[in-house]
Amino acid sequence: MIGDPLLTAEESAYRDEASARIHALIPPDLPERMDRNEILYPKEYLREMAKHRYLGVPVPAALNGGGRDILADALVNELAGYWGSAALACCRSFTSHGGVILWKYGSPYLHDHYLRPTLAGDKFVCQALTEPGAGSDAAAIQTTAERRGTTYVLNGQKRFIDGAQSVDYIIVAAKVRPGGHEALAMFCVDTDRPGYAIKEVQADWMGFRGLGSAWIAFENVEIPVENRIGEESEGWKILMEELAIERVVATRAQLGQARRALQIAANYAEHRRTFGRRLRDHQWIAFTIADLAARLDAAALLNTRAARLLGQGLGKEARLEVSMAKLQGVETAWQVIDESLQILGGIGYTKKYPLERMLRDVRASRFTAGSTEMMRLIIQEEVFERLRDPAFRGEFVGNELAGSPLSPEGGQ
Numbered sequence: 178m179i180g181d182p183l184l185t186a187e188e189s190a191y192r193d194e195a196s197a198r199i200h201a202l203i204p205p206d207l208p209e210r211m212d213r214n215e216i217l218y219p220k221e222y223l224r225e226m227a228k229h230r231y232l233g234v235p236v237p238a239a240l241n242g243g244g245r246d247i248l249a250d251a252l253v254n255e256l257a258g259y260w261g262s263a264a265l266a267c268c269r270s271f272t273s274h275g276g277v278i279l280w281k282y283g284s285p286y287l288h289d290h291y292l293r294p295t296l297a298g299d300k301f302v303c304q305a306l307t308e309p310g311a312g313s314d315a316a317a318i319q320t321t322a323e324r325r326g327t328t329y330v331l332n333g334q335k336r337f338i339d340g341a342q343s344v345d346y347i348i349v350a351a352k353v354r355p356g357g358h359e360a361l362a363m364f365c366v367d368t369d370r371p372g373y374a375i376k377e378v379q380a381d382w383m384g385f386r387g388l389g390s391a392w393i394a395f396e397n398v399e400i401p402v403e404n405r406i407g408e409e410s411e412g413w414k415i416l417m418e419e420l421a422i423e424r425v426v427a428t429r430a431q432l433g434q435a436r437r438a439l440q441i442a443a444n445y446a447e448h449r450r451t452f453g454r455r456l457r458d459h460q461w462i463a464f465t466i467a468d469l470a471a472r473l474d475a476a477a478l479l480n481t482r483a484a485r486l487l488g489q490g491l492g493k494e495a496r497l498e499v500s501m502a503k504l505q506g507v508e509t510a511w512q513v514i515d516e517s518l519q520i521l522g523g524i525g526y527t528k529k530y531p532l533e534r535m536l537r538d539v540r541a542s543r544f545t546a547g548s549t550e551m552m553r554l555i556i557q558e559e560v561f562e563r564l565r566d567p568a569f570r571g572e573f574v575g576n577e578l579a580g581s582p583l584s585p586e587g588g589q
């Protein structure tokens with residue numbers, strides 16, 4: 178068997194060890210119990226993950242993180258998706274993309290009070306950006322954080338917030354003055370503050386259950402100025418950095434789920450017989466499995482590329498690669514799980530196999546953390562931007578076009 182040529186031997190060893198550990202620590206019935214909403218938030222699992230430093234994987238070890246990089250974080254999330262579920266991967270990755278921004282932009286007070294205990298599994302965190310009136314258009318949020326002396330006073334509503342019923346604090350995006358994205362700042366808000374309220378429990382979702390999701394309200398919630406992450410002027414930059422990590426790392430969990438789905442389908446096709454032959458001996462089924470395997474690896478390669486670029490400290494510069502990884506990752510995972518279920522036929526639609534849950538879970542990823550449409554908008558913007566940039570032109574315009582009427586120099 179050949180190894181993954183895009184991973185070093187050391188990275189492969191880390192992944193293999195993580196695979197065995199994560200498999201061992203996830204109770205086999207946990208994904209289904211979460212799916213039935215029997216669990217409000219999987220705190221015991223997060224505590225176990227913390228023991229092995231699988232929370233906050235890119236954060237330095239001195240702050241209780243894994244001391245590794247974004248790629249290692251993506252690999253851990255892929256395994257949490259493979260052995261567990263997208264929901265289990267999601268609450269783990271909150272500690273990484275949230276952890277990275279707390280580490281990079283947070284004060285020593287925020288490190289001690291929030292980051293260290295979170296990565297030790299003693300405190301739980303989630304993120305609140307989306308509002309009833311603003312999802313994809315993040316700059317349009319209306320939650321306000323008004324500065325009054327040594328405190329900020331928060332007012333507004335956020336909905337679809339995973340973990341809102343259960344966590345100790347939330348990383349919240351709010352506006353410090355009227356305006357667009359430049360007015361946005363980021364805060365740590367304790368959920369035991371007076372004025373924090375669950376407006377509506379959101380437990381009846383199609384998938385992604387067991388995370389204590391809710392529509393929440395802030396009514397004159399006072400928080401100390403020390404709870405602001407970074408400067409007021411840095412809010413948008415911090416949010417974009419956090420979202421870029423989320424787009425790569427959370428998508429990898431969907432690829433983990435999809436890999437498991439395809440393995441189940443391939444195994445089924447080896448044993449199920451129709452018309453006197455194994456399913457895999459029908460060429461349509463065999464070719465479908467071939468196409469899905471190739472697409473899955475292509476999506477994983479894009480994900481690895483984006484993770485490496487983020488790990489090199491590139492953020493804005495890697496918008497194209499991150500958006501391609503998100504777009505291809507979630508669309509491929511959706512397609513792989515759907516086609517895998519098709520190979521199982523009717524039994525795939527029952528709870529005997531996890532495919533129907535995976536299909537419900539992966540559906541959300543096509544619009545969360547930047548929808549497929551938003552990714553296409555960014556990709557086309559970057560394609561045209563790079564066409565104008567001589568440093569990148571070679572990617573899109575072959576030398577044979579240079580000087581021709583079709584080239585940018587030709588003016589047509």
Ligand SMILES: Cc1cc2nc3c(=O)[nH]c(=O)nc-3n(C[C@H](O)[C@H](O)[C@H](O)COP(=O)(O)OP(=O)(O)OC[C@H]3O[C@@H](n4cnc5c(N)ncnc54)[C@H](O)[C@@H]3O)c2cc1C
Nearest residue numbers: 304305306307312313337338339385541544545546548550
């Ligand atoms: C399971 C789940 C978990 C979630 N967890 C969280 C969480 O923990 N924290 C959090 O803050 N949020 C969370 N969300 C919210 C999620 O991130 C938003 O649903 C997402 O950002 C899309 O926003 P929206 O639903 O308001 O859709 P809208 O922004 O209203 O968009 C509706 C549709 O129109 C499309 N669209 C919008 N603008 C354009 C355009 N210019 N061109 C073409 N198409 C466009 C969108 O792609 C989408 O398909 C969660 C949602 C779900 C379902």
